Amino acid sequence: MRARVLVRPKQGILDPQGVAVERALPALGFKGVSEVRIGRLVELEIDNPAELDAISSQLLANPLIEDFEIELLEDAPAT
Amino acid sequence: MRARVLVRPKQGILDPQGVAVERALPALGFKGVSEVRIGRLVELEIDNPAELDAISSQLLANPLIEDFEIELLEDAPAT
Numbered sequence: 001m002r003a004r005v006l007v008r009p010k011q012g013i014l015d016p017q018g019v020a021v022e023r024a025l026p027a028l029g030f031k032g033v034s035e036v037r038i039g040r041l042v043e044l045e046i047d048n049p050a051e052l053d054a055i056s057s058q059l060l061a062n063p064l065i066e067d068f069e070i071e072l073l074e075d076a077p078a079t
Numbered sequence: 080m081r082a083r084v085l086v087r088p089k090q091g092i093l094d095p096q097g098v099a100v101e102r103a104l105p106a107l108g109f110k111g112v113s114e115v116r117i118g119r120l121v122e123l124e125i126d127n128p129a130e131l132d133a134i135s136s137q138l139l140a141n142p143l144i145e146d147f148e149i150e151l152l153e154d155a156p157a158t
Contacts (some may be wrong), residue, residue: 047111
């Protein structure tokens with residue numbers, strides 16, 4: 001089934017990319033944007049969605065500084 | 080309101096990060112994962128969600144090689 005893993009910098013961890021975006025926006029004429037956080041989006045096709053948690057913490061995210069969230073994109077039953 | 084921009088490599092564009100993850104998985108004991116694509120996840124707070132399309136194409140994504148998708152995370156009416 002199709003799944004998505006959202007990887008975000010943990011709360012309290014500095015996010016330099018987000019800071020850079022937030023600072024660049026006013027110069028482009030966009031006001032009123034705040035709390036920009038930039039993470040990774042991983043989309044994949046997986047036979048056994050039960051493995052996603054282990055895959056995410058071992059390979060996709062760095063649990064010291066990142067949180068991850070798993071979204072299953074099809075309603076096929078998880079095994 | 081809270082919004083999310085998903086930035087993905089365009090179909091047909093090489094995604095070296097995704098290839099690397101896909102190749103690493105069998106060595107970690109995970110089979111049955113394919114079509115791994117890695118993109119960026121941008122989450123932000125924005126006063127005027129109507130600006131998100133322009134912000135995404137000018138600053139968050141490179142439209143030559145990336146697609147983006149906007150998700151509004153709260154049900155406040157867009158202005």
